[in-house]
Amino acid sequence: MSDAIKHECGIALIRLLKPLEYYQEKYGTSLYGLNKLKLLMQKQRNRGQDGAGMATIKIGAEPGTKYISRRRSNAPNYMSDLFDGVYRRFKDLPPEKLNDPHYLKANLPYTGELLLGHLRYGTHGENVIETCHPFLRQNNWVSRNLILAGNFNLTNVDELFDELVELGQSPKEKSDTVTVLEKIGHFLDDEVQRLHTWFKPDGYTNNEINDLIFKNLDVQRLLRRASKKFDGGYVMAGLIGHGDAFVLRDPNGIRPAFYYYDDEIAVVASERPAIQTVLDVHHSKVSELKPGHAFIVKRDGQVSEKPFIDPKPRAACSFERIYFSRGTDRDIYLERKKLGELLADKVLEAVDYDFDRTVFSFIPNTAETAFLGMIQGIERRLDDIKKEKIVNLTEKELNSKKLEKILSLKPRVEKLVVKDAKQRTFIADTTSRGAMVSHVYDVTYGIVENERDTLVLMDDSIVRGTTMRDSIIRIVSRLRPKKIVIVSSAPQIRFPDCYGIDMSKMGEFVAFRALVELLKENGKENLLQEAYERCKQMENLPKEQITNAVASLYNEFSYECVSQKIAQIISPDDIKPKVEVIYQTIDGLQEACPNNNGDWYFSGNYPTPGGNKVVNKAFVNYMEGKNERAY
Known part of the structure; x- marks a missing residue:
């Protein structure tokens, strides 16, 4: 993705289902759970760049001993800082103590059977240690202690906060x-x-009642009562002090969660490949947590998946498939290839099927899989063209030289754009920072023929278009192509997100800016005011009665018309090549990702009532000149 955006966090939950002695004997270490947690978090580090945290609970610890341990880090090297601090506790232990599970559990932190890890990608707020998960709610009653970490954003925090106040909190x-x-x-x-x-x-004595509470606490009922009014996308993982654990997923399945368990271990993570790799299990053994369900592990090790809220129409985040999740998941890999393949015909039309004078490349590195799919689609279309040319050859033309020329046709695929990961701009003053940003990317010179070749660049999405304009297009124009075609494997991002992605300010979207310019150019600027008035009229209605007042503005212009205006906006004034932009369609997205149809940022069809409230608020902020979040 050329425009960096912050997005979903990552979780990893582990419940060891055997005593620590079992892992010491079988795997040669009592730190088996800790080692697996670290690996799960490392395999999901794409989901958090701002910090990380972990917590453990020892089940059955004696009263008066510490049974909950937690560590968090927001250091630049947050993962190594986090686990260096954890493993430091075991570094100087003699072998006889390091290999003694009884000693470790009785005397050292982070040796519990319950482990919870979190990777933070903050969408707002300060990046301070207090914002790092897991969060801890402490109590002297063991069964009232709660540790929570999650990947979520709720649209109705004000409403939920007011309820807490009404309860006396x-x-x-x-x-x-x-x-x-x-x-x-x-x-x-x-x-x-x-x-x-x-x-x-x-x-019963109080101690006996404690044991009965441990056994009879109905986690399903607890979550059903607590989550009744949650509006948003969420996966929340929790540990209860006495040893119960849970992970709950929103009823639309917006945020992802996967689980695996056997007789040794139960694991939940945000991404399936992390579990596959860390536990060396086949993807068929890893299950997706169903929307509106909770994965529950009781203190006694009983594992279940239970509904806690009525499921709603599935709206799993399609951005997970396009960009956020690691492409090592088999399904995601194939979906990204399909997204690229579906754009092949449009790309060939844009370059007039001129294979000799077109160079195909991609913007590193998350667009590479979609690019591969696009090239395969182009190659299949090229095979049809070759067949047609051969069939149309006359008997006189049918010779080895002519055939060789036809068969030698192939797309010119090159790696032209390279990201300079070492480029840093934060130390520059305001005047020079803009110039430094333009050098975040570098290009391969000497491949594109001046003023003759067309350059096709695949990106996985274009959010704001600023990096595309100020860096990528400007620098590839130095290759002196005749034309630059930017291809986005995602549709036009037209609406804000409110479920975890940091896309909440309407005026930042290049598609929305294109819409505004088109309305002004066509004498329809009054429609903006009318939409603003509709938003204001609904402002104080219950969220269930609010509708998206902005979506109808896009109906004034065709999809291609908006793309053409975007191309103008992202074209620097001082470059010579013409710029064209091709976007994936929503129909294409749904065909490529049929089971992850959450497309509200493209379509405006929000899966929860709070989404419509957020989009209207974002539009009001834009019209009133407020540069602030809509939720």
Whole structure:
């Protein structure tokens, strides 16, 4: 992706289903769970660039001993800083203690059977240690302690916060993470108290009641009660002090979650390949957590997947497939190839089927798989062209030289754009920073023939278009192509996201800026004011009654017309080559990614009522000149 955006976080949950002695004997280490957690997080490091954290719980620890350990880091080298601090505890142990699971569990932190890791990609707020997950809600009652980490954004934090206040709470801040922690924590307290009240009249001691609470706490009921009014995309993982664990997924399946378990271990992660690699299991053994369901592991090791809220129409985030998730997942890899393949015909039309004078390349490196699919689609179309040429040869023309010329036709595929990962601009002053940004990418010279070749560049999406204009197009124009065709494997991003991706300001989207310019050029600027007034009229309605007041503006112009205007916007004024932009269509996206049809940022069809509220708020902010988030 040429425009960097912040997006979904990553989670990793592990429950060791055997005593630590088992792993010491079978795998030669009592730190088996800790080692697997580290690997799971490393394999998902694409999901977090701002920080990381982990926590463990020892099941059955003696009262008076520390059974919860947590460490977080927002250091530049957050992963190594996090685990260096954890493993430091074991570094100088003599072998007899390091290989003694009883000693480790009784005396050292991070040796519990429950482990939870989190990678943070903050969409807003400061990047301080306090914003790193997991979050901890402490209590002297073991069963009321709660550790929470997640990949989520809720659209109705204000509503949920007000409910907490009405319950008599005074949360320390109004953030979705703290609000969710306190919301689940409130109902955890309530469920524990309900069980205590139920068993007390039967003459049990308090310690005996504790054991009964551990056994009978209904995590499914707890999550159903706590999540009734959640509006957004979420995967939330929680550890309860006595040893229960859970991961819940939103009813639309917006955010991803996968799990695996056997008789030794239960694991949940944000991405399937992480589990496949770390545990060396086939992809068929890794299950997707169903929308509206929770993966629950009880203290006694019982594993289940249970519904906690009524499922809604599936709207799994398609951006996961286009860009965010690692392409090592078999399905994602094939979907990205299909996205590229579906653009082959449009690309060939744009270059007038001139294979001799067209160079095909991509913008590194996440677009490479879609580029491969596009090239394969072009090659298949080229095979048809070759067959047609051969069939149309006259008997006189049918000779080896003519055939060789036809058969030698192939796309000119080159790696022309290279990202200079070492380029740093934060130390530059404001005046020079812009010039330095233009050098984030470099190009391979001498391949494109001056003023004769057309250059086709595949990107996986174009959000703001600023990097495309100020860096990529400007620098590839130095190759002096006749024409530059930018191909996006994703459709036009027209609407803000509110479920985890940092795309909330309407005015930043190049597609929206193109729309505004088209409205002004065609004397339809009044439609902006009319849409603004519709937004204001719905501003104080319940979110369930709010509709998307912005979507109809795009109906004034064809998809291709908006693409043409985008091409003008991202074309620097001082370059010679003509720039054309080809976007994937929403129909093409749905064909390539049929099971991940969450496309609200492209279509404006939000899966939850809060989405329509957010898009209208983002538009109001734009019209009122407010440079602030819409949620």
